[in-house]
Amino acid sequence: MSRHYHGKLCICLLVVLCSTVLSATNDSKESVADELYNTITERGIEAGITQFHALKKNHSDDYDFSEPEINGLGYRFVLENKLDEAIAVFNLNCELHPGSANAYDSLGEAYLRKGENGKAIERYEKALVLLANPDVDENTKNALTQNAEAKLNYLHSPDIYRSSTELNDFLANNDRYPFGRLNPQAPPETEHWGRLAGEWDCIVEARLPSGNWVKVGKAKWLWKYILDGFAVQDLWFQKWIDLRATLASVNRDVVGTNIRMYLPAEDRWEAVWLTNGKNTTSRFEAISDEEKIVMTGEHAQGGLARITFFNITQDNFDWKSERSQDEGASWTETLRIHGKRLR
Structure with missing residues (x-):
């Protein structure tokens, strides 16, 4: 005792x-x-x-x-x-x-x-x-x-200080910190993604081969501090509402998760994305500041991928995914997400 x-x-x-x-x-x-x-x-x-x-x-x-x-x-x-x-x-x-x-x-x-x-x-x-x-x-x-x-x-x-790392406790009822909190000893940059901790309603738009944009899905995006407040994890639950876009060709709902951790010695983020959408695992590096977060990595369909979070406020954010097939000389925007905070 x-x-x-x-x-x-x-x-x-x-x-x-x-x-x-x-x-x-x-x-x-x-x-x-x-x-x-x-x-x-x-x-x-x-x-x-x-x-x-x-x-x-x-x-x-x-x-x-x-x-x-x-x-x-x-x-x-x-x-x-x-x-x-x-x-x-x-x-x-x-x-x-x-x-x-x-x-x-x-x-x-x-x-x-x-x-x-x-x-x-x-x-x-x-x-x-x-x-x-x-x-x-x-x-x-x-x-x-x-x-x-x-x-x-x-x-x-x-x-x-405690912050659950179990997925089945992702939304554990904690009256004061339902989505965890930043550990006082964690790098302050951790809050660049941690500020998204909470529950979000999202609209997903995709670019058709014609160049037109269509609304293809609705999603819930849940974010929480993990690993004792040193990292951030999110859970993505998406339902397709329009399968015309080539990137939305998987005929089932998408469930995915990201784990994101800031590496202070290298002044960058590392993130891992896992999804049932096409049974893929993707790794990204990222840089962040108070204005935006930019992730880069290999695209699941070949070439390079670049993902940007921007227009981040307390209650809203925008997200876009771009693809390059010429080693980053040019980029084509393929997906957009608009997030609105629920809590």
Whole structure:
């Protein structure tokens, strides 16, 4: 067990002990914590929440609904490593005592233990806001401020930074960073592509042999930081709506992925594209700045390929693919993509 959690375990035991003593000294009211603990343990958290609201509505004068009472119940479940139950109880405490910094601090602790770091950060930050109230006891303010700030430093440190690299977690629900984030230690150029992190609706246009342009497909393009925030991956899902263009001759939807990483020693990007479209793998080098990104490599059908991202804003971008069959002396534009951010 880490020193971080060992210290908190001692605090948990103290909280449970204190809440038990406080309940015992209040002879006029029954312990709502004991009632809820038995119900949740025997019948589940939903039954416990239902009982909580029923008791609060019909027996508010008979039971102790104080913040320490319910907080102690939450920590009983923390000590049993029943974190879903603890989170539910701490949420009830925040609902009942919305001005309590201690209630939010405890909820942050439960989320931290469960590994839901984004939610933990939000609750610790909320606790600090509430602690700014001049009516908060000075000793309480000092203790909770020290704890919340220490936890936030821990959560924001590079050691705690995590970004999923599993494809089935590509859109994993992370309230604060659903598409990952740039690692503070990564080359800043990583953000040239990382700024596209999110979900995009795309329209694909292709150039016919006649030289005319037609809309040939619609696509979803999903982007996310991977490899602990040092690289960027995207997933491309395209449905053809017009197969007249020679480049759109594959009669099935296209699913593909790019992995892109900046190489600071060489001041360039390297990208790999894999797709089911024609069962191809393509490698590209790229240079980037704040205005555009230019990729170059071998074209799947022979010759050279050049791909350019440009007109990049927070909510839109343009993309074009060009082909050269004379070693780069001249280029012919073959595909266009117009992207609009969904989130």
